[in-house]
Amino acid sequence: QVQLVESGGGLVQAGDSLRLSCAASRRTLSTYFMGWFRRAPGKEREFVSGMSWDGGSTDYADSVKGRFTISSDITKNTVFLQMNSLKPEDTAVYYCAAGVGRRGAVTITDWYTYWGQGTQVTVSS
8 A cells, every 4th residue: 555645735826836745655666657647626637747667757748848847756755746837727636646567657547546635736827
């Protein structure tokens, strides 16, 4: 069992930056592929960014490419999502997720096994 705890959300203005953190309860990096998803009010949960189990590949949703960066710190068993140039449409609950048994950065929600409780990001215009 893997527990994931997100932090770093908050209320910011358009153009600001935030860094989300996802701390895992056990060693996940170098074993699990990791991802960030978000759910905006009234919308389905959507893929934001993913990282392969070895950190060698990453992927991003078109809507965040060039603005968001996923990274990890193996020593702290933590995955980060650096979000720059935030827009009001980035407002959502952001979730960290982990899965195993797939190569590359995984974009499909159903392939993830473990999920965090989410952290709210609100971007005002």
